[in-house]
Every structure is written in structure tokens, then in C-alpha cells.
Amino acid sequence: MTEIIYEYDGSFEGFLSCVFESYLCKELPTAFSSGEELPSSLFPVRTVLTDPERAARVYRKVAKLSPEAADLLRRGFLTCLPEKELCLYRLTAKLLEQGPRFLRDLSDETLLPVLRAVRHLNGEVHQYKGFTRFSDLGGVLGGEIQPKNRVLPLLRRHFCDRYRNERFFLYDRTHHEALFYQEGKSLICPLDHFRMAPTDETEARYRLLWKRFYDTIAIRERENPRCRMTQMPKRYWGTMTEFQGESYFRPTAAPAGVSGSAAPAGIPAPGTPPAPGPSAPGSAP
Amino acid sequence: MSVPPAIAGAAPPCGEMDVLEKLTVLTDAAKYDAACTSSGGDRRSRAGYIGNTTTAAAGCCHSFSADGRCVTLLKVLLTNRCVYDCAYCVNRRSNETVRAMFTPEELADLTVQFYRRNYIEGLFLSSGVYRSPDYTTELMIRTLRLLRETYRFNGYIHAKAIPGTAPELVEQLGFLADRLSVNIELPSEAGLRALAPDKTKQAILAPMGQIRVRNQQSREELVKYRHAPKFAPAGQSTQLIVGATPDTDFHILRLTQALYDRYRLKRVFYSAYVPVVENPLLPSRDTKPPLLREHRLYQADWLLRFYGFRAEELLEPDRPDFDTRVDPKCSWALRHLDFFPVEVNRADYEALLRVPGVGVVSARRILVSRRVRRLRIEDLPKLGVVMKRAQYFLTASGRMAEGLRFTQDSLLRNLIAAERPALPQAVFEQLSLFAPA
Numbered sequence: 001m002t003e004i005i006y007e008y009d010g011s012f013e014g015f016l017s018c019v020f021e022s023y024l025c026k027e028l029p030t031a032f033s034s035g036e037e038l039p040s041s042l043f044p045v046r047t048v049l050t051d052p053e054r055a056a057r058v059y060r061k062v063a064k065l066s067p068e069a070a071d072l073l074r075r076g077f078l079t080c081l082p083e084k085e086l087c088l089y090r091l092t093a094k095l096l097e098q099g100p101r102f103l104r105d106l107s108d109e110t111l112l113p114v115l116r117a118v119r120h121l122n123g124e125v126h127q128y129k130g131f132t133r134f135s136d137l138g139g140v141l142g143g144e145i146q147p148k149n150r151v152l153p154l155l156r157r158h159f160c161d162r163y164r165n166e167r168f169f170l171y172d173r174t175h176h177e178a179l180f181y182q183e184g185k186s187l188i189c190p191l192d193h194f195r196m197a198p199t200d201e202t203e204a205r206y207r208l209l210w211k212r213f214y215d216t217i218a219i220r221e222r223e224n225p226r227c228r229m230t231q232m233p234k235r236y237w238g239t240m241t242e243f244q245g246e247s248y249f250r251p252t253a254a255p256a257g258v259s260g261s262a263a264p265a266g267i268p269a270p271g272t273p274p275a276p277g278p279s280a281p282g283s284a285p
Numbered sequence: 286m287s288v289p290p291a292i293a294g295a296a297p298p299c300g301e302m303d304v305l306e307k308l309t310v311l312t313d314a315a316k317y318d319a320a321c322t323s324s325g326g327d328r329r330s331r332a333g334y335i336g337n338t339t340t341a342a343a344g345c346c347h348s349f350s351a352d353g354r355c356v357t358l359l360k361v362l363l364t365n366r367c368v369y370d371c372a373y374c375v376n377r378r379s380n381e382t383v384r385a386m387f388t389p390e391e392l393a394d395l396t397v398q399f400y401r402r403n404y405i406e407g408l409f410l411s412s413g414v415y416r417s418p419d420y421t422t423e424l425m426i427r428t429l430r431l432l433r434e435t436y437r438f439n440g441y442i443h444a445k446a447i448p449g450t451a452p453e454l455v456e457q458l459g460f461l462a463d464r465l466s467v468n469i470e471l472p473s474e475a476g477l478r479a480l481a482p483d484k485t486k487q488a489i490l491a492p493m494g495q496i497r498v499r500n501q502q503s504r505e506e507l508v509k510y511r512h513a514p515k516f517a518p519a520g521q522s523t524q525l526i527v528g529a530t531p532d533t534d535f536h537i538l539r540l541t542q543a544l545y546d547r548y549r550l551k552r553v554f555y556s557a558y559v560p561v562v563e564n565p566l567l568p569s570r571d572t573k574p575p576l577l578r579e580h581r582l583y584q585a586d587w588l589l590r591f592y593g594f595r596a597e598e599l600l601e602p603d604r605p606d607f608d609t610r611v612d613p614k615c616s617w618a619l620r621h622l623d624f625f626p627v628e629v630n631r632a633d634y635e636a637l638l639r640v641p642g643v644g645v646v647s648a649r650r651i652l653v654s655r656r657v658r659r660l661r662i663e664d665l666p667k668l669g670v671v672m673k674r675a676q677y678f679l680t681a682s683g684r685m686a687e688g689l690r691f692t693q694d695s696l697l698r699n700l701i702a703a704e705r706p707a708l709p710q711a712v713f714e715q716l717s718l719f720a721p722a
């Protein structure tokens with residue numbers, strides 16, 4: 001078997017195409033690269049084109065041997081595991097060669113790094129179900145997160161269900177992509193330039209109300225910064241309303257004409273799409 | 286049953302307090318309630334309604350407050366006006382404090398707007414006893430009805446049932462809420478008589494019994510008719526105050542066990558008493574809340590619910606309080622050294638769960654993995670076993686960890702040291718008070 005570095009487009013299908021390629025050419029990839037920088041090494045580099053049909057064949061084969069492994073591959077590909085492609089490649093290769101039995105050994109050395117990365121991903125997804133914050137931007141809800149793993153595809157179901165009668169978007173600062181939802185349809189797509197729409201008076205008011213609630217609910221006699229930090233590491237704080245500076249609680253724009261604070265006019269009538277607002281993420285000037 | 290009052294007319298003049306001020310007062314007055322979970326709901330998202338309760342299975346924290354507690358619900362009182370005079374409570378009639386009251390509209394608007402921004406999972410509505418238990422409950426019902434029907438809120442609601450409320454009203458409340466709770470607060474009748482003279486054990490247990498029966502009936506009806514209305518589908522919980530009365534840990538844990546067994550409670554919460562008043566019957570104002578004790582009770586509660594322990598195994602009449610130095614499971618293990626070591630390749634699930642450092646998750650992983658091959662000691666940390674604690678109590682293929690030597694004394698010392706880093710800071714400080722000089 002010759003050793004080689006694969007360059008591919010960074011997509012899951014692209015990765016599966018690489019797996020196909022390696023079996024076809026009897027090659028053993030020592031590294032994967034998608035775009036930016038090529039690892040400098042002695043091994044030759046080859047570009048593998050993404051082929052949906054080949055990708056599907058590999059995926060079907062894996063899923064037939066073990067549905068759990070297929071799920072691990074899909075999720076593993078969303079993780080921030082260093083050299084994730086290599087780890088997932090090894091897992092796939094071992095599965096194709098030995099069958100699924102080793103997957104039951106949860107301490108297996110090929111399986112374990114992927115398992116750990118996926119547990120980390122699942123944990124982060126769970127955290128973001130709670131720690132994500134939205135703002136009402138003239139009737140459209142908009143939020144930002146900064147996750148280590150690519151959590152959007154796994155948060156999609158949750159937020160689309162919960163806010164099924166809303167219009168919303170959620171922007172991932174780390175991976176520069178966003179989830180959009182409107183009337184039963186959702187979409188995740190890359191977004192290079194993103195700027196949050198301005199805040200109106202109503203929105204600033206609810207932010208302030210929330211901040212006040214958050215500050216008041218703590219019992220001073222029991223203050224415990226270390227416990228809070230373990231439960232909710234600082235890296236989440238940057239996109240959470242309750243940890244923003246003073247200016248975040250002031251309006252940045254003239255009050256929007258769409259909704260007022262008086263109930264129930266402030267709530268979009270259920271079933272009808274809210275009025276369009278100045279909220280769609282625009283490109284930077 | 287009396288006619289629900291018209292709220293606008295009923296609300297007493299509160300000066301010109303705006304929603305921000307009311308929120309401040311009524312959150313401050315609600316913060317001592319420990320219950321803040323959103324588990325057990327099963328509302329799916331519906332067209333035309335706001336929200337669902339699908340994160341319920343695992344519970345979902347939306348933030349953590351500065352005291353390290355999970356924030357998941359908008360936890361407020363409808364009003365902190367109260368005709369009762371419970372000695373331990375900031376809202377008692379005789380306390381000089383600012384009083385406020387939400388209108389149902391204000392509360393419904395806050396809930397929905399917080400929910401849309403993903404600040405919260407839902408509402409936890411409690412209240413002081415305004416005029417009478419029935420009157421207060423009627424106000425709560427109106428608020429929840431407005432929220433569910435007019436605002437079409439489909440998220441989580443936890444409502445407090447006030448002791449002494451008419452059963453018909455508890456019934457109505459149960460069809461609007463996902464979870465109900467009746468707080469016992471003081472774990473003994475003597476404590477109640479001395480500190481909460483307006484409440485009786487009977488008045489507290491009656492709604493708890495009613496909720497248990499109705500919840501059970503509603504489940505049975507649901508099997509027959511798919512659309513039968515659900516009564517408090519997420520069950521009920523309660524809270525016990527720790528450290529306001531001389532009750533022992535054993536007494537509290539036995540009470541907990543009885544509540545799980547007989548009233549089918551989903552959760553019992555413990556709240557370390559924070560002295561808010563000077564009263565000869567209560568710990569003095571400079572007493573620190575007994576956080577370590579509260580922590581040990583939560584650990585033991587966990588052992589009752591998920592590890593198959595019984596209260597009588599953990600404590601006894603002549604050893605009625607938890608060892609402050611090690612957690613209840615380690616303490617049990619140290620008193621039952623003849624049970625160990627447990628062989629991980631053979632032991633059943635129940636025996637694995639008795640090993641300190643082995644949890645529900647790692648025990649399951651051991652069961653799965655050992656079907657493929659015999660496990661070695663080195664495999665165990667990869668399965669999530671905490672070896673610092675577990676190594677003294679288990680073997681893998683007949684062997685203990687390499688080079689492990691210990692005596693009964695050093696075992697205790699090592700176990701104490703192993704728990705330290707995992708303890709919350711404040712608990713740790715209290716623990717060092719007990720440490721030998």
C-alpha cells in the first residue's frame with residue numbers, strides 16, 4: 001500500500017469519496033487536507049473529487065454493517081477532533097475489515113477517540129439548547145453562538161420545532177455558517193460576512209428585564225463562582241445576554257414600528273408570519 | 286367554590302411600580318425555592334402555539350446563577366403578600382418588606398417574551414398566600430389560563446399548590462401545569478407547629494395525595510383515550526429546608542424515601558436554610574447555610590433514586606448524620622469492606638453500582654464492553670470509571686491496580702483527598718472546618 005495525502009473539499013461526501021478512493025487505489029492516507037494549508041510532508045498529495053454516488057456507496061456499506069457506526073461518522077465529522085478525517089478513516093477501515101464487533105468494546109483504541117469527540121459534541125449541543133440567546137429584531141428572532149464543534153446541524157430540529165411559528169436565524173461565529181428558518185423550511189448555509197441588526201427599545205427592555213432577573217435569582221450567601229464556571233464555562237458567556245456590557249441594554253436604533261411592549265400586541269399572532277423587520281443578517285459594509 | 290375574582294379590581298394598589306421593579310421584588314422573594322428543573326414534560330410543538338417541552342427528558346439549564354444553581358424557569362412569585370407568618374420566610378406577614386403583585390398580563394408577557402429569546406424553558410409560578418389559599422390559587426389559575434389559552438404558551442409550567450387549597454382548584458391547576466409541587470419545608474410536625482403555625486401536616490399531605498391519585502388516573506385514561514387531558518404530566522416534587530430545625534439527616538432521608546415510595550414524587554429538593562430573621566427558635570442570623578449537609582443529602586437522594594440504596598443502609602438511628610468527610614457511597618463502602626473487591630468481569634449491574642467511582646453510565650459501559658472481551662484495569666478509566674476512588678474496591682480479571690497498597694487508615698485518607706477537588710468551593714470551606722488540625 002502506498003501512503004498519500006488526500007486533498008478534498010471539506011464536505012462529508014468528499015470525505016466518503018476519499019474512503020472510496022483509498023480502497024480503489026489501494027492507498028493508505030496519512031493525512032487529509034481541505035483547502036487552506038497543506039501539511040508539509042514527504043508524502044505525495046492528491047486531490048480527490050467529491051463523487052456523490054461513491055460517497056453514497058461507502059455510506060450504505062457502513063450503515064449496513066452498523067447503523068451506529070454510520071451515525072458516529074456523521075456526528076464525528078461535525079466535531080473539532082484534531083485530524084478527525086484520519087480518525088474517522090481508521091474507524092471506517094477497521095469496520096470494513098473486521099466487522100462491527102469491536103464497536104461494542106467501548107475502550108477500543110480506534111473507537112475511543114471518536115467516541116470521546118462525539119460525546120463532547122453532544123454535550124455542546126445540549127448546552128447550546130439552553131445557552132443560545134435570541135433577540136427580537138423587528139419580529140424576526142436572531143441569535144449568535146460560538147461553538148467549538150459544528151453544532152448547527154444538530155440544533156436544527158430543536159429550534160425549528162420550538163419556534164415553528166417564528167422566523168429566525170442562528171449564526172455560528174466559529175464556522176461562519178447560519179441556520180435560517182421560516183414557515184416550516186430551514187436551511188444551513190455558509191455566511192462570510194455577518195452583522196447583527198440594530199436593537200430597538202422593546203428588545204433592549206426585555207434584555208434588561210432578563211439581566212435583572214438573572215442577577216436577582218442568585219442567593220448572595222451561597223455565591224459560588226467556581227461551581228458556575230464548571231457548569232457554564234466562560235467560553236459560552238460571550239454570546240449570552242446576561243454577561244454583556246451596559247451598551248447591550250440600550251437601543252441602537254429608533255423604535256421599530258412593528259411591536260410594542262404592551263401585551264399581547266408584542267407577540268406575533270400565532271400562525272401568521274411576523275412582519276418583516278430590519279433583521280436579516282446583512283453583509284458588512 | 287367561589288367565583289374567580291376579577292383581577293384588575295382585586296389587585297391592591299401597589300403604588301406606581303413598573304414591571305422591572307415588580308420583577309426584582311418577586312424574584313428576590315422566590316429565590317430560596319430550590320426546585321428549578323424542567324424535566325418530565327411532554328408537550329410537542331403545535332401549529333399556532335408557542336414552544337414545546339421536548340428538552341424535558343434530560344432537563345435543560347439556560348444559565349447558571351452566581352451561586353452555581355441551574356436557571357431554567359422564570360421563577361417568581363405572583364405576589365409576596367402573605368397572610369401567613371412562617372418564621373423562616375422573608376415573605377411572612379410580620380416582616381417589613383416591599384410588597385408587589387404581578388397582573389396576569391404582565392406575567393404572561395414576561396414568560397412568552399423570555400421564552401422566545403430562549404432565556405427560559407418556562408414558568409415556575411409560586412405565591413405568598415394572598416387573602417386565602419383558595420383566593421391565591423384562583424389568581425394563579427387565571428394567570429396560567431391566560432398564558433395557555435390567550436397567549437397560546439405551550440412551554441413548561443411548574444405551579445405551586447398551596448396547602449389548604451380546595452381540591453377543585455388543585456384539580457384545575459393540575460390541568461394547566463406540567464408539574465405541581467407542595468413544599469413541605471419543615472421536615473417534622475414539631476417544626477411545623479413551632480415555625481409555621483398556619484400550616485398543618487394534614488394540609489400539606491392532602492394536596493400531595495390528591496395530585497398522586499389524579500396523576501395516576503390521568504395516565505390510565507390516556508391509555509384508553511389518546512386525547513384525554515393530562516394532569517400534571519411531569520408529576521410532583523417538594524422541598525425540605527435543611528438546618529432550620531434539629532431534624533437529623535436520617536429523619537430527612539427516611540421522609541424522602543417515604544415520599545418517593547408512597548407519593549410517587551419525581552424529586553425531593555433540599556434547601557440549606559439561609560437565616561433571614563432573628564428568632565429564638567431559629568439558628569442565629571450569622572449562621573452559614575449548611576451547604577455541606579445539603580450536598581450530602583443530594584448525594585444520598587441520588588443513591589436512593591438511581592443506585593438501589595435504601596435510607597436504612599446509609600444511616601442508622603445511632604448514626605443519624607452523614608459522615609462529613611466522605612460521600613455517602615464511600616461511607617457505605619468503608620463500612621462494608623467484606624462486600625469488596627467486586628470483579629468487573631462478573632459482577633451484576635447492582636453490584637457494580639455499589640463501587641465508589643462507578644456510576645450509572647460507566648456501569649452500563651462495563652456491561653457492554655465485557656461481552657466483547659475480558660476487561661483489564663487499564664480499560665476502566667476509558668469507560669469513565671473514576672479510578673482514584675474505584676481502585677480500592679474492584680478487580681479486573683482477578684487483579685487490582687498495579688502497585689496499589691493501602692491500609693484501612695490510608696484508604697479513608699485517600700478517599701477524602703479524592704473527593705476534595707470535586708466539591709463546590711463553599712462546601713469545601715465548610716468541610717475544612719471539620720478537618721483534623
Ligand code: SF4
Nearest residue numbers: 367369371374377413
Ligand atoms: S405561606 Fe409561604 S410565603 Fe407565606 S410566610 Fe409561609 S412560607 Fe412564606
